[in-house]
Amino acid sequence: MQRLLNLDGLEKWLLRLTGGDDFLTLVLQIFIVVLAVVVANFFLRRLLARLEERARLATAPWNFALVSAARTPLTVLGWVIGIAFAARIVQNETDTVLFEAIAPMRTIGVIACLAWFLMRFIGNVQDNVVSQREARGEALDRTTVDAIGKLLRISVMITAAIVSMQSLGFSISGLLAFGGVGGIAVGFAAKDMLANFFGGLMVYLDRPFVVGDWIRSPDKEIEGTVEEIGWRLTRIRTFDMRPLYVPNAVFTLIAVENASRMLHRRIYETVGIRYVDIDKMPAIVADIKAMLMAHPEIEKSKTTIVNFVKFAASSLNIMIYTFTRTTSWIEFHEIQQEVMLKIANIIAAHGAELAFPTRTLHLESMPAALAVK
16 A cells, blocks of 8 residues: 555646646556666676676585576566556556556466576586586486486466466366366477487386486497487587487387497407317417416406317307406407407417418329420
């Protein structure tokens, strides 16, 4: 009531100032409201900017996330309230039916600004937590963080939509009942989208892979590093640097091999020596196995096999089967190269040679008549 009396007093003062001109008084009232919003937003932005700079230096991720998230939505909220107030002044002066929508539109604007602030706050906290954990070198499951952030943002959007519908006079119980019936039709129409959504949900829950993992599928031509797991698509960067977008429903139907979770890498090679070196085979096999057992990069707790396994067409084959400690692709190849060169040196040290495909031609003695010719 006191506010209305003050507004009436302001209007009377403006009437005296304008000499009783109603239109000019209305324009001046709107101008004062807009000017007040501009000035308030100016000081509000300055205040929030200083708070943001101070919060940026704080160690807790919540302070900066809160101030940064509130900066733009608060400014927009000031304009929403100011414009609604100006429109209310026009409505009181003109009694136009169109301005009856001011109250619900203002309510929706406030709800939208609040939802916008919460979504920005969730995103800022998510980014700050990830960046600070990575800066400290701590382990972080980015997939779980992304999943929680997306679920929170979806919850905010659904809640804002329901509250907005309620403020417009719609019955929530009736809306939910209609949603139950309409959901069946929508489910049939968007079954692929729902399949991808639940496929993404299963990826988040079962976690066969996370962002950053190297995966491949023996069922499909899918291989690369996971860059993003969305609710509909998963983006995989192949080894030729091309993005591959896979619908999440595919992962419920195929086998996925997660190479990033391997414990060791396997060296599985076959080395052949000549048939004439068969007498040197036991010593060669024993020295190769001793070399592997003494190698610092070979995992001793895993299976190591070095055996003469086959009389091949042109060679006597030795199977080498062992595992490296490292899982790095580049380091593995360096270790494998070193092992293969040492095997070649062992063979050469015993006076034997590596075999290669050869063919021996046996000629019978020629008839005497042909020999004379």
